[in-house]
Each structure stands twice: as C-alpha cells, then as structure tokens.
Amino acid sequence: MDSTCLVPTVKHGGGGVMVWGCFAGDTVGDLLKIEGILNQHGYHSILQQHAIPSDENEPAMKRHKEQLAYMQSEEFQKILKAKSKHTGVLKEAEAEMQEKYFDPLVKKEQMEEKMKSIKEQKCRVVTCKTCKYTHYKPLDTCVSENHDFHWHDAVKRFFKCPCGNRTIALDRLPKKPCRYKIRL
Secondary structure (H helix, E strand, O other), X not given: OOHHXXXXXXXXXXXXXXXXXXXXXXXXXXXXXXXXXXXXXXXXXXXXXXXXXXXXXXXXXXHHHHHHHHHOOHHHHHHHHOOOOOHHHHHHHHHHHHHHHHHHHHHHHHHHHHHHHOOEEEEEEEEEOOOOEEEOOOOHHHHHOOOOEEEXXXXXXXXXXXXXXXXXXXXXXXXXXXXXXXXX
C-alpha cells in the first residue's frame, strides 16, 4: 500500500459518529449526521429529502450552478488575486522583528571574533606565599588565616585547546589540561 494514501487518525475516548452524504457528477449533496440507528424508513426519508430531485429542490440546484459560475467569473478571480494595501507595513514590522532578534546575535558573534584575536591581557592578581598559588582574588581561607599574600600586575594569556575551547593561564603556558575532555 502506498504511504501517501494513508491518513493519520486521532483516537479518542470511544463512541463514534455516523454520517450520510452523496455526490453526483459536478455537484456534492448534503452531509448529514445520523442520530441513533438508521433503519429502512430513515434511509428512505433521507433519500427523499436530500438525494432525489424534486420541484422544491430545483431552486437549490439553480442557486448551486449560479455559485459555480460566479466562482469561475473574472470578478471572483480578481478578488482572489487581490493583495492587501498593508503589505508594506507588514514587511516593515517583520523586518523590525528580525532586526531585534538578529542584532544581539550579530553583536555576540562580533565579540567572539574580537576575543579570538586577543592573545593576552594585563590584569591584577594576588599571590599567596603560604599556599603558593596565584589567582585573581585571594581564597577565603587565606584571608581568614591571615596568610602572607600580595597584589601585583600580571598578564593573562589565552590559549586555544584542541577541543575548540579557550583556556586561560597566568603563566607563559597553561599548566592544567582543558576542563573539557575530548572523546573519540
């Protein structure tokens, strides 16, 4: 079976609906919801009222043909092809929304490009002689235990890791591996 011929269905909590409809040639009949059980008398009644042409159905058929003719007329086609006077306003509003969305992204990308070009930057750091480490701020324990530390100027260097991330070091070369592990 061809999958394009299949239509997905939505299941619900049970029950069902029975309908009756007909079509012939270039016209479509009514679609009726059937209440309860449809027996021969109900079916006969539906056929008399909706399927078998009679004198009282003639105006409906005539009106249906007039509607089909109107739908094929130039006037109707012109209405279908008409465009709104407000298309320019709509396009401006869409452009404004896109600009609001993309401008921060563009600025972020420009900042990332600028950051890629920066290899080193001067900064202030603290060195704790007791703990033998240098960092951007003293540890809480160094402050609370009154360790011997002093502030001085340093150079923060940026390196590109093989995993694509950037790593920072206060020494000439990074001493620690990247915090992200490369998985092969």
